[in-house]
Amino acid sequence: MLFQRHPTFDGGVHPPQSKALTADLPIRQFPFAPVLNIPLNQHIGQPAIPVVREGQEVERGALLAKPDGYMSVALHAPASGVVRRIGLMPSITGKMVPGIYLQPFPGATQEVQSGQPCNIETASAEDIIQAIQMAGIVGLGGAAFPTHAKLKAPAGKHIDTLIINGAECEPFLTNDYRVMLEQPDEILTGIHYLLNATGCRRAVIGIEDNKAAAAQALQTCLSGKHTSLTGKIEVVVVLTKYPQGAEKMLIEALIGRQVPRGGLPHDVGVVVVNVTSAAEIGRLLPRGLGIQERVITISGPAVNKPGNYRIPIGTPLRFALDYVGVSDSITEVYLGGPMMGQALPNLDISITKGTSGFTAFTDSQTTSPHHVFPCIHCAYCVDACPMHLNPSQLGLLAKHGEVSKMAEDFHLFDCFECGSCAFVCPSHIPLVQQFRAAKAEVRKMAAVHTGADA
Amino acid sequence: MVISAFTAVSIVALLTLLLASLLAVASIKLRVDEDPRVAHVYELLPHNNCGACGFPSCQMFAEALVAGKTAPANCTVSNASDKQVIVDYLHVDAGHQVRKVARLACAGGDNVATRQAHYQGEKSCAAATQVAGGGKTCTWGCLGLADCANACDFNAITMNEHGLPEVNEAQCTACGDCVIACPKDLFSLQPVTQHLWVRCKNLEQGDEVLQHCQVACTACGRCAMDAPDNLISMQNNLPHIRYPASMSSQQPDSTRRAIERCPTGAIVWFSDTGTAQHGAAARQIIRHSALNSEPS
Numbered sequence: 214m215l216f217q218r219h220p221t222f223d224g225g226v227h228p229p230q231s232k233a234l235t236a237d238l239p240i241r242q243f244p245f246a247p248v249l250n251i252p253l254n255q256h257i258g259q260p261a262i263p264v265v266r267e268g269q270e271v272e273r274g275a276l277l278a279k280p281d282g283y284m285s286v287a288l289h290a291p292a293s294g295v296v297r298r299i300g301l302m303p304s305i306t307g308k309m310v311p312g313i314y315l316q317p318f319p320g321a322t323q324e325v326q327s328g329q330p331c332n333i334e335t336a337s338a339e340d341i342i343q344a345i346q347m348a349g350i351v352g353l354g355g356a357a358f359p360t361h362a363k364l365k366a367p368a369g370k371h372i373d374t375l376i377i378n379g380a381e382c383e384p385f386l387t388n389d390y391r392v393m394l395e396q397p398d399e400i401l402t403g404i405h406y407l408l409n410a411t412g413c414r415r416a417v418i419g420i421e422d423n424k425a426a427a428a429q430a431l432q433t434c435l436s437g438k439h440t441s442l443t444g445k446i447e448v449v450v451v452l453t454k455y456p457q458g459a460e461k462m463l464i465e466a467l468i469g470r471q472v473p474r475g476g477l478p479h480d481v482g483v484v485v486v487n488v489t490s491a492a493e494i495g496r497l498l499p500r501g502l503g504i505q506e507r508v509i510t511i512s513g514p515a516v517n518k519p520g521n522y523r524i525p526i527g528t529p530l531r532f533a534l535d536y537v538g539v540s541d542s543i544t545e546v547y548l549g550g551p552m553m554g555q556a557l558p559n560l561d562i563s564i565t566k567g568t569s570g571f572t573a574f575t576d577s578q579t580t581s582p583h584h585v586f587p588c589i590h591c592a593y594c595v596d597a598c599p600m601h602l603n604p605s606q607l608g609l610l611a612k613h614g615e616v617s618k619m620a621e622d623f624h625l626f627d628c629f630e631c632g633s634c635a636f637v638c639p640s641h642i643p644l645v646q647q648f649r650a651a652k653a654e655v656r657k658m659a660a661v662h663t664g665a666d667a
Numbered sequence: 668m669v670i671s672a673f674t675a676v677s678i679v680a681l682l683t684l685l686l687a688s689l690l691a692v693a694s695i696k697l698r699v700d701e702d703p704r705v706a707h708v709y710e711l712l713p714h715n716n717c718g719a720c721g722f723p724s725c726q727m728f729a730e731a732l733v734a735g736k737t738a739p740a741n742c743t744v745s746n747a748s749d750k751q752v753i754v755d756y757l758h759v760d761a762g763h764q765v766r767k768v769a770r771l772a773c774a775g776g777d778n779v780a781t782r783q784a785h786y787q788g789e790k791s792c793a794a795a796t797q798v799a800g801g802g803k804t805c806t807w808g809c810l811g812l813a814d815c816a817n818a819c820d821f822n823a824i825t826m827n828e829h830g831l832p833e834v835n836e837a838q839c840t841a842c843g844d845c846v847i848a849c850p851k852d853l854f855s856l857q858p859v860t861q862h863l864w865v866r867c868k869n870l871e872q873g874d875e876v877l878q879h880c881q882v883a884c885t886a887c888g889r890c891a892m893d894a895p896d897n898l899i900s901m902q903n904n905l906p907h908i909r910y911p912a913s914m915s916s917q918q919p920d921s922t923r924r925a926i927e928r929c930p931t932g933a934i935v936w937f938s939d940t941g942t943a944q945h946g947a948a949a950r951q952i953i954r955h956s957a958l959n960s961e962p963s
Contacts, residue, residue, distance in 0.1 A: 301871060307800015309870065558784035558799040643789050650793035653850060661847060 219422050221452035222462040224599040226633045228384050228455055228552060230423060235387045235512045238520045240395055243506075244536065245292050245317040249527030250302045250563040251277065252312035256351040257358045258284030263313060269296045274326040274502055277313055280346055286359045287349040289503030291525035292317035293324075303561045305548055315527065328501030333406060338365075341410040341498070349503045349566070350494055354378060354389070354458065354487035355549055357567030360494070363477075363484050364410045370479045375407055375416040376467060379488035380451065380458035382421060383550035386570045388510045389488050391521045393420070393427035396492045397434035403495030404446060405439070411484055416446045418488070419467045421453040455552060456631040460485040462599050474627060489569075510570035515543040524564055530571065531560040542575040552632050586640035594634035594644065600627045604634035604644050611647035616654045625651060704733050704757065711753050713744040717820060717842035738762025743840040744821075767841040767856040768941070769823070769834050773809040774866035774933065776829025780808055780880035796850040804879040807868040809853055818848035836941030859937075861910050863899075863922055866943070867933040872904045877931065884933035890925040899925055906934060 254260035261278035265271055271290040278288040294317035301309040317323075331344040346361040366372045377400070381389040393400065404416050420428045428448050435446055451457055451466045461472045463485065470481040478485050493504060506526060512519040517538030524533065530546070547554030548562075550572055594604035602624055610619045619625040628648050635644045709729040720741040722728040731737045732753065739750045740762035754761045784802035786795050792814040795801035801810040811830030823838035824845060832845075836859065845854045853868060867884040869876055876883045886904035899906045906925075926936045926946035935943040 303806070305799060307796070307798075307806050309806055556784075556798055558802050559804075643794070646789050646794045646797060649797040650789070650791065650850075653797065654793055657850075658847065 219450055219452040220466045221454050221457065222465045222599055224597055224601070224633065225454040225456060225462070226597050226636050227453075228636060230453070231384045231512075232387050232390070232423070234385070234519045235510050235521055236390060238387075238391075240388075240391050240508055240521045240523050243522040243524035243528065243533070245323070245525055246528045246532040247316065248297065248529070249291055249294075249315045249317065249525060250312055250529055250561075251288065251291065251315060251527035252302060252304055252310050252563070252565060253278055253288065254310060255288070255357060255526070255565040255567060256286050257356070258282075258286075258362070260311065261285055261288045263299055265296050265299075265313070267296055267299055270294070271296060271315070272326040273321075273323050274328070274505055276503070277315075284359060284362055286351055286361070287347050287503055288313075289349055289505055290315060291505040291527050293321040294318050302563070303559060305555055305557070305562055305565075307558060313527075325502060325505070328503070330501040331406075331498040333402075333409065333499070336409070338410050338412060341406050344498050344501075345406075345410070345494060347503065348494070348497045350490055350497070351566050352487050353489040353493060353507060353566060353569070355553070355567050355569045357565070360486060360490050363479070363486075364407065366411075366479055366484075371482055372411050372413055372479065372484050373415075373482045374468060374484075375404070375411055375413040376460075376463060376478075376483055376485045377404060377416060377418040377488050377491055378458055378460065378463055378485050379418055379420040379424070379427065380463055381424065381488075382453070382455045382458040383552055383554075383569075384455075385512045385550045385572045386510045387512070388508045388521055388569055390424050390427050391510075392489050392492050392508055393424070394430050396496070397431045398438055399495035400431065400488060400492045401434060401439045401442060401446065401495065402499065403491035403493070405442060406494050406498055407484075407486055407491060408442075408445065413484070414445065417467050418446065418448045419451050419457075419463050420448065421457055422450045423453040425450065456599060456629075456633065459599065459629060459631060461629075474624065504566060507564070507566060507568070509564060509568055511537050511573075512570065513547075513572035513574055515540045515573035515575045526564060526566060528564045529560070530557070530562055530564065533564065533571070534560060534573065539573055540575055543573050544576045546571060546573045552636070553630065583641035585642055588640055588642060591639060593637040593639065597633040597637045599631065599633065600624075600629070602628055604628075604648075607651075608634075608642050608644045608647055611644075611651050616651040617658070619648075619651050620655045625655070628652075702733050705729050707756065708732050708753055711745070711749055711756075712742060713749075715744050715820060715840075715842075717744060717840055717844070719743045719840050719842035732757065732759070735759065738764070740764040743767070743842070765858045765860060767858050768836045768839040769841060769843075769845050769854050770857045770864050770937070771809065771815075771832055771834065772853045772855065772864075772866060772868045773807070773851075774831070774882040774935075774943075775803075775805055775808040775880040776827065776831035777811065778829045779882050780805055781878075786810075793848075793850045805869055805876075805883065807851060807853075807870065808880060809851065814848045814850070815845035815854060818844040820844065834941070836937075859939075859941075861908070862937050863908050863925055863934060864937055864943070865906050865908065865934050867905065870904050882932050884929075885931060887930065889928040889930070890934055893928050894925055895922070898922060 259281040262281050263278045265277055273290055273293040275290045277290050280286050294315050297316045298314040302312040304310040342361045342364050350360045351357045379389055379393055428450050431448050449467055464470055464483050473480055506523050508523050510521050546557045548557055588605055598604055607619050607623050630645050632645045709726055712725040714725050716724045720728050739753045741764055781804045782802050783804040786802035790812055792810045792812045795810050800806045813826050815832050816824040816826055821838050821840055823835045824832045827833050841856045869883045872886040874885055876885050888901050890906050891899040891901045899908050923936050926934050929946055932945040
């Protein structure tokens, strides 16, 4: 045991965990904000189409918007209230996006409207996939990819393994950890649904070794309540290393398969679902409900009452931060954790399905940007890159605006922006930011060219 | 020893002969006849390789000219006398091309537009846009980090004191580099004959917009209501100007009225010298500081 090493992937970094702030705090219910701002596009793909009109009263759990095509999911009312307005609202990307302003009734019981349950014994794979789409379930780890869209293997591909992502490698965030501790039963029910939907014979739950208690809780529940699934579900503890939670890294660590360049987990017979998504499937499908709330971590040194909260979708960040209290010297708020999180330009954006948490920092933690020195070719970034790219070379090309060369010769689009390269760079080169800008430019040039040809 | 030296020399000599004759045959068989006029025309072109003509380089434009696939007027960089030399040399029609210039669809400099966050990081618009839009309150607005000015090969774009790019129309060749460089898609190439221009891309409606930017379009629609012959229509909360095909039939004075009706100065009139003029109504709004160009 002493010399046993938990499985992991090549590369990666070890940022400070900082999870102790909230890891031991149970999930608490968050109150309703005076107005909930619910963007129509909380997922990757087509925005949902509203089925309510301005002034209409809705019950909690009622359908607000229906999916527009296959790459889209439904949207449900997070509270009983009245639709005040359907219009533009600020979003995380900095763009204004269409959304629904819902004003909850202050005195309402907020009882959830029940829908059509999806019986696990009788439902076919198609039924489950449709139920998942209508429940509005997306990748709750942050990517917000519609879950139902990846459950069905494309023609010619066969999925044999379901991987449940409980790695949660991002510093500060403990929402997945708390869900695994408090809702193991629902997670395993969700996995049962997912196994039936995909036709997989086995599921592997990957959990980092700093969350051993969660692995223990799942194991106990598995041998206690879900004996029918024993033998099908395996709980595997992996090494604590960032970005272990990236799906390609987790597949490599757990079952030793490498997703090919530009490919998807389908290509190696795997589908990866976040552990909180599985928990929501297990919680909502038996009752025929849709997502109205999600578990998030609000943490960081600038937060007075850090914790894990079950928060209604659409809660404005300003309201959330007022509730938990923030220090006066707060300077930066990130959507997500400090590694992959996005710095926010204002507090008017709202919590969406893809929001796994917020971290807030004060002046003393976020020093003004370092002076950027030239690349000294130390190759720390090359060692850190989990995708085996050459961030140093990419950075030099970005500096000279050679974006098409970056994309064609140095595999820019394999980068999933984990930030390991910028984290280790002794010259403080903002590599990820350069790559993101370069990707946007390549996409724009491609759009210009196809537009010109058409 | 002597023999081996002789063998070596003769092998090399034979090889030389063989390869030389191969080259001689190839030079005859594989010869590509190039029109000598292409080189001459190429010499008369500006060698900027800016791409404004639609060809990737001046060399390819010269080939197209000689082949009669394009007209000399499509080069927006060379001057009239150089073009005349080409016309005389090739005996072709000079062609006609309406001169275009790059125009920015934003007037929200730091004097009139607010920022909601303090952006620190890579000093480029493309990179700043990736961080939640770049920190400007108006998410459509110009970030002022000069990606367009850096992209311009003709020094036609300079950043003014409010952090807004200004186009020197005399130097602009409409190559389109700034159009591609701007991550907010604020630049577009517009014919100089079309004087009206909407300097705003904010899709919001109502006076709340003015809290973010004092020169934003509030979608009040006055310009569209008073415009002659459906010249202006409101689309997506922004005025959309559609000039009729024949500009000569349109009296400039009647189209100019739109800027007088605009309360915020979002619609401007570009004079022939390339300065933007606001209507008198735009002056009525109380501003933190004056607009940079003089209302007429």
